[in-house]
Amino acid sequence: MIGVPVGFAAAALTTAARDIDLTSPSSAGSPSPDGSQIRPDVEVEVPDLDGLDGTDAEVGAILVDINRSEEQMLATQQRFADVLADAADQAPAPGDIEGLLDQIGAAAGEGQRELQAIRRDLTDAAASDRDVRDLRDVYLTHLDSWVRYFVAVEADPTLFASGADEAFTLSINTTGDAFARVVREELPDDLDAEVRAFADQIVDRGFPERALSDDDTV
Numbered sequence: 001m002i003g004v005p006v007g008f009a010a011a012a013l014t015t016a017a018r019d020i021d022l023t024s025p026s027s028a029g030s031p032s033p034d035g036s037q038i039r040p041d042v043e044v045e046v047p048d049l050d051g052l053d054g055t056d057a058e059v060g061a062i063l064v065d066i067n068r069s070e071e072q073m074l075a076t077q078q079r080f081a082d083v084l085a086d087a088a089d090q091a092p093a094p095g096d097i098e099g100l101l102d103q104i105g106a107a108a109g110e111g112q113r114e115l116q117a118i119r120r121d122l123t124d125a126a127a128s129d130r131d132v133r134d135l136r137d138v139y140l141t142h143l144d145s146w147v148r149y150f151v152a153v154e155a156d157p158t159l160f161a162s163g164a165d166e167a168f169t170l171s172i173n174t175t176g177d178a179f180a181r182v183v184r185e186e187l188p189d190d191l192d193a194e195v196r197a198f199a200d201q202i203v204d205r206g207f208p209e210r211a212l213s214d215d216d217t218v
Contacts, residue, residue, distance in 0.1 A: 001206035076111030
């Protein structure tokens, strides 16, 4: 999923919370730098993998773990958004900002631990074909970008509050673009139709096509 949560100055946390759309599960970070939006409302239907074999089974199993990862990213961003919504509702005093940032740090810590567990599953997933390995490995690079971001926010929640997350944004978005390109252009032509649809739904939800700038590298 592309898009790091937008940074907020700690002293203006309440105002910032009022200025964003908190109705989206990832509203704290859904816009990418070029204004494109993820679509958390896209229905993702996990296919029944029983009866599949070979590449179909391997790609399907890897996509199941990728979907788990994407759902965890959405859930963590929802927790960020909930903290901001509470800030908007409660109009906290300046002395309460530290507690809000602690909640952001706790959400980031739980998110990164869940993602690292999913990463282990992905690393162990069967991938006998080069196309399958490429799909898995390009997504692992993207997942690692999110883990690094969440680890950094857990260690210093003011990173989230200060807006000093541009490098993380670039890494997450460019690795996300690379994953989406593999799904759109490089999956086997004869892939099972339901597995193919599953892959497309994952990309449609979290990886909008973006107009890449000169600063983007993939």
